Amino acid sequence: xxxxxxxxxxxxxxxxxxxxxxxxxKYPSMDSMVESLAISxxxxxxxxxxxxxLGAPQGKTLLDYLPRDKYVLLPNTAGCFDADHAVRTxxxxxxxxxxxxxxxxxxxxxxxxxxxxxxTLDAAxxxxxxxxxxxxxxxxxxxxxxxxxxVGVTAVMPAGAPIGSGQxxxxxxxxxxxxxxxxxxxxxxxxxxxxxxxxxxxxxxAHGVLLNTGVASAKEPVRMARAMKAAAEAGRxxxxxxxxxxxxxxxxxxxxxxxxxxx
Amino acid sequence: xxxxxxxxxxxxxxxxxxxxxxxxxxxxSLGLRADQVAVERNKKLVRRAxxxxxxxxxxxxxxxxTFFGGG
Numbered sequence: 001x002x003x004x005x006x007x008x009x010x011x012x013x014x015x016x017x018x019x020x021x022x023x024x025x026k027y028p029s030m031d032s033m034v035e036s037l038a039i040s041x042x043x044x045x046x047x048x049x050x051x052x053x054l055g056a057p058q059g060k061t062l063l064d065y066l067p068r069d070k071y072v073l074l075p076n077t078a079g080c081f082d083a084d085h086a087v088r089t090x091x092x093x094x095x096x097x098x099x100x101x102x103x104x105x106x107x108x109x110x111x112x113x114x115x116x117x118x119x120t121l122d123a124a125x126x127x128x129x130x131x132x133x134x135x136x137x138x139x140x141x142x143x144x145x146x147x148x149x150x151v152g153v154t155a156v157m158p159a160g161a162p163i164g165s166g167q168x169x170x171x172x173x174x175x176x177x178x179x180x181x182x183x184x185x186x187x188x189x190x191x192x193x194x195x196x197x198x199x200x201x202x203x204x205x206a207h208g209v210l211l212n213t214g215v216a217s218a219k220e221p222v223r224m225a226r227a228m229k230a231a232a233e234a235g236r237x238x239x240x241x242x243x244x245x246x247x248x249x250x251x252x253x254x255x256x257x258x259x260x261x262x263x
Numbered sequence: 264x265x266x267x268x269x270x271x272x273x274x275x276x277x278x279x280x281x282x283x284x285x286x287x288x289x290x291x292s293l294g295l296r297a298d299q300v301a302v303e304r305n306k307k308l309v310r311r312a313x314x315x316x317x318x319x320x321x322x323x324x325x326x327x328x329t330f331f332g333g334g
Binding site for chain 1: 273274275276293294295299300301303306308310311326327328329330331332333334
């Protein structure tokens with residue numbers, strides 16, 4: 001029996017056998033989140049840094065639902081529109097999580113949630129210098145992706161489509177160019193809508209996929225999480241297996257010689 | 264004699280705390296555990312180890328944050 005192995009995805013000091021990363025936002029309930037994360041097989045989940053609600057009775061917090069021996073936490077800098085804000089948020093996230101991973105986002109505009117390339121680059125430089133393992137949300141611009149790699153981010157994370165838009169990989173050509181030139185892992189992050197989007201990302205050669213809305217806002221998040229797990233494995237295996245080329249004309253699958261005489 | 268107070272802002276809301284107070288005092292008065300939260304004072308992170316040593320001043324802007332669900 002052939003052994004079908006894959007290497008783990010290494011990000012800084014972390015080594016992951018699951019290449020699917022899930023967010024923890026927008027679930028209809030904590031139970032739904034807990035079940036979805038579990039069935040997806042993910043080992044690393046994003047979390048946001050936000051003001052504590054003061055005055056309300058302190059019940060369970062998010063951390064009570066994310067056992068540290070099961071999930072590596074990836075604090076994000078969502079909601080930050082300039083580099084300083086993102087850096088401050090990253091510092092708070094590190095203080096909370098006691099880990100050095102950060103998903104860096106510096107947004108350029110609230111409607112598209114596209115990254116601000118200049119703010120992203122500035123914040124990336126500062127955080128890399130401060131010892132963070134930076135996984136950097138970016139657009140599918142191959143030039144920016146390379147610049148971010150050059151300043152030392154551990155992974156570049158190009159969006160397939162706008163955050164939460166569910167449109168899938170809008171520009172596979174740019175993702176392929178980024179993959180061809182990158183010397184760091186490339187994790188497609190944002191815009192994933194359904195299972196086939198995940199498979200497509202892995203078939204292009206992506207090292208990982210990060211998604212949130214596609215599962216959390218599905219009609220059945222747990223079922224979709226299961227689908228995403230299967231899609232990730234299918235896409236990754238298909239990529240490693242080496243697909244056949246696309247041809248204009250047919251090539252028969254059955255022998256062309258030895259055919260019995262015709263009429 | 265009434266204890267003096269400091270007028271600070273916590274998470275964008277005005278708050279009066281006794282003078283003197285440290286960050287540790289504030290966290291405790293909010294009914295929170297230091298390991299559940301991270302604190303910024305005037306846009307600078309205050310490490311947990313320094314909560315008890317960091318005094319609050321009149322006009323301080325404090326952020327008390329934790330993790331929430333997010334993508």
